[in-house]
Amino acid sequence: MRKLGRAFRKLRSSFRFQLMLATAAPVIFFLTILTLVALYGFTRMTQTLVEQRDAELVQLAAQQVADYWADSVLLLTQVASTNEVRRGSLSSIQKLLIANKALLQRFDEISMTDPQGMIIASAGGKLGDQLGQYPFFERARRLRRPVCSRLYENSLGRQVISVAIPVYDIWGRFAGCLIGTWDLHGDRLGLSVANIRVGQRGFAYLVNESGIILYHPDPELIGADASRHPAVAALLQGKTGAQTIRTQGQTVVVGYAPIPLRRLSSSLLADESWEGWGLLTSELWDDIIAPLQPYARSMLVLLILVVIIPLAILAITSRSIVAPLQSLLTQVERVASGEFDTQVSINSGPSEMRDLELAFNTMVKQLRKYRDDIQNYVVSILNSQEEERKRIARELHDETAQALIVLGRQIEMAQELTNDPTLISELEKLRDMVDATLQGVRRFTRDLRPPLLEELGLPRTLEILGSRTAREEPFTVDVRIVGEPYQLMPELELGLFRLAQESLSNVRRHAQATHVDLTLTYAKDRVVLEIVDNGIGFNAPQDPAELMRSGRLGLMGIYERARLFGGKAEILSEPGKGTIVRVIVPLSAIVLPTDAQRT
Numbered sequence: 001m002r003k004l005g006r007a008f009r010k011l012r013s014s015f016r017f018q019l020m021l022a023t024a025a026p027v028i029f030f031l032t033i034l035t036l037v038a039l040y041g042f043t044r045m046t047q048t049l050v051e052q053r054d055a056e057l058v059q060l061a062a063q064q065v066a067d068y069w070a071d072s073v074l075l076l077t078q079v080a081s082t083n084e085v086r087r088g089s090l091s092s093i094q095k096l097l098i099a100n101k102a103l104l105q106r107f108d109e110i111s112m113t114d115p116q117g118m119i120i121a122s123a124g125g126k127l128g129d130q131l132g133q134y135p136f137f138e139r140a141r142r143l144r145r146p147v148c149s150r151l152y153e154n155s156l157g158r159q160v161i162s163v164a165i166p167v168y169d170i171w172g173r174f175a176g177c178l179i180g181t182w183d184l185h186g187d188r189l190g191l192s193v194a195n196i197r198v199g200q201r202g203f204a205y206l207v208n209e210s211g212i213i214l215y216h217p218d219p220e221l222i223g224a225d226a227s228r229h230p231a232v233a234a235l236l237q238g239k240t241g242a243q244t245i246r247t248q249g250q251t252v253v254v255g256y257a258p259i260p261l262r263r264l265s266s267s268l269l270a271d272e273s274w275e276g277w278g279l280l281t282s283e284l285w286d287d288i289i290a291p292l293q294p295y296a297r298s299m300l301v302l303l304i305l306v307v308i309i310p311l312a313i314l315a316i317t318s319r320s321i322v323a324p325l326q327s328l329l330t331q332v333e334r335v336a337s338g339e340f341d342t343q344v345s346i347n348s349g350p351s352e353m354r355d356l357e358l359a360f361n362t363m364v365k366q367l368r369k370y371r372d373d374i375q376n377y378v379v380s381i382l383n384s385q386e387e388e389r390k391r392i393a394r395e396l397h398d399e400t401a402q403a404l405i406v407l408g409r410q411i412e413m414a415q416e417l418t419n420d421p422t423l424i425s426e427l428e429k430l431r432d433m434v435d436a437t438l439q440g441v442r443r444f445t446r447d448l449r450p451p452l453l454e455e456l457g458l459p460r461t462l463e464i465l466g467s468r469t470a471r472e473e474p475f476t477v478d479v480r481i482v483g484e485p486y487q488l489m490p491e492l493e494l495g496l497f498r499l500a501q502e503s504l505s506n507v508r509r510h511a512q513a514t515h516v517d518l519t520l521t522y523a524k525d526r527v528v529l530e531i532v533d534n535g536i537g538f539n540a541p542q543d544p545a546e547l548m549r550s551g552r553l554g555l556m557g558i559y560e561r562a563r564l565f566g567g568k569a570e571i572l573s574e575p576g577k578g579t580i581v582r583v584i585v586p587l588s589a590i591v592l593p594t595d596a597q598r599t
Contacts, residue, residue, distance in 0.1 A: 054255030190215030209276025483522035511535025
């Protein structure tokens with residue numbers, strides 16, 4: 001086991017293993033992220049399309065149910081207006097009711113009452129039952145139009161819903177009501193709903209104005225209170241649409257729409273009692289994505305192959321890279337010991353390795369030159385850094401900022417295309433995040449490139465920096481210029497500006513200060529920049545190297561930048577007593593670039 005452990009540690013630290021890991025890990029990571037993002041996006045898109053489809057489907061189905069019930073009420077009305085009913089002959093009425101197959105296919109019971117509401121003729125009902133005490137009977141008599149009852153319990157203890165059609169005899173007197181009754185546990189109420197299908201195993205069900213299930217394919221759910229169901233709650237508020245809901249361990253897409261009985265052209269259903277019923281459709285999410293599962297497995301296999309094949313190729317080709325590097329290591333160690341006259345020679349390996357030989361030998365020559373010309377090198381590095389800052393600032397302004405603006409507009413367009421309040425809320429949050437990011441990019445771009453430095457000079461630029469910082473941060477900044485300003489080397493002015501910028505950034509991030517004094521002093525032989533804050537302070541180390549070990553890289557950068565110009569930095573601080581950052585640059589220590597010395 002020990003030998004196996006040592007072998008594994010050796011393999012793990014080898015260049016070949018690291019090369020494969022560095023190549024494979026990002027590929028696997030990004031492919032995984034890409035797959036997850038694609039899967040999430042595809043799922044969301046499919047969910048949105050299915051919800052839109054079900055929302056449209058349930059509206060069409062609700063319209064069909066409304067038409068069916070309107071036809072049923074029309075049939076009742078036509079029977080109520082026949083001569084047999086109007087003349088009041090009980091035997092004729094009884095024969096008419098029993099013989100009317102169309103009505104018996106639509107209602108569980110058909111009854112005729114006398115003016116007091118007692119059933120005097122019936123097909124499927126109980127003679128002698130009294131309906132006059134129910135509000136719907138009195139409402140039909142008073143309003144002289146068809147009325148639908150609420151859910152109530154009849155004399156047999158069964159939950160029913162009745163439709164009352166007022167009947168008038170041949171002399172125009174109220175003679176009772178023709179009653180069509182739906183039994184909640186019969187097979188007539190849900191007749192128009194039972195044939196509605198959504199997908200493979202989807203179904204539709206019916207609820208009343210209180211959220212009570214009037215019809216459901218599962219008989220045990222009929223009569224249950226579903227008002228707390230999210231889709232039913234939305235339906236009871238008069239909304240139309242579809243939702244994806246997780247319930248009882250399953251994900252279902254539920255469409256919902258009110259049954260538009262009162263919006264039909266028929267005046268028979270103008271009474272308010274016809275309002276409140278709603279239709280819902282339910283479809284399992286597993287049934288929706290079932291046809292896509294074979295493609296998902298194929299994508300998984302393809303993803304595995306995309307990872308394994310490049311790894312196999314890399315394992316084979318990495319041998320030709322490792323062998324020359326091992327030979328190079330011995331010669332590099334001689335150069336590292338200080339033998340700058342040593343020349344590296346590689347006789348084998350890919351062309352990139354021979355390019356490495358040429359680059360390394362060039363580096364050794366440059367090291368010899370840099371020992372004699374370090375100051376000019378430092379100045380050129382600073383110039384390169386600033387050029388890179390300008391380039392990054394331009395790219396951020398021209399590309400990143402514009403892309404964020406376009407992204408914000410696309411989010412607004414997406415908000416306009418959806419009716420889902422949850423999605424609209426999430427898009428609004430995303431829009432705020434894009435705006436905040438855009439502001440950060442603009443602020444970062446402005447800090448990267450100080451265009452006012454060349455135009456206004458260092459003193460005025462520091463004053464603008466202080467004013468801008470005071471506006472954006474929770475502390476005030478007082479900028480003072482002491483002495484008569486004179487022209488400094490552009491690199492030094494830029495360096496002092498960066499030192500002030502970094503110091504104010506440290507105050508913002510760590511000091512918790514309320515006031516900062518920034519002073520630039522022009523003396524005969526030196527320039528002094530001093531930043532004093534009244535923040536919480538800290539234990540400033542005597543040795544600047546301790547800043548690196550403690551992770552205070554910003555303060556360490558102040559020391560290093562001052563040293564590049566031949567000056568020094570002092571950082572004085574104690575807990576609770578604020579912090580003083582002082583940079584002193586002697587003018588005699590500044591070496592102008594070579595081009596400037598020749599002029």
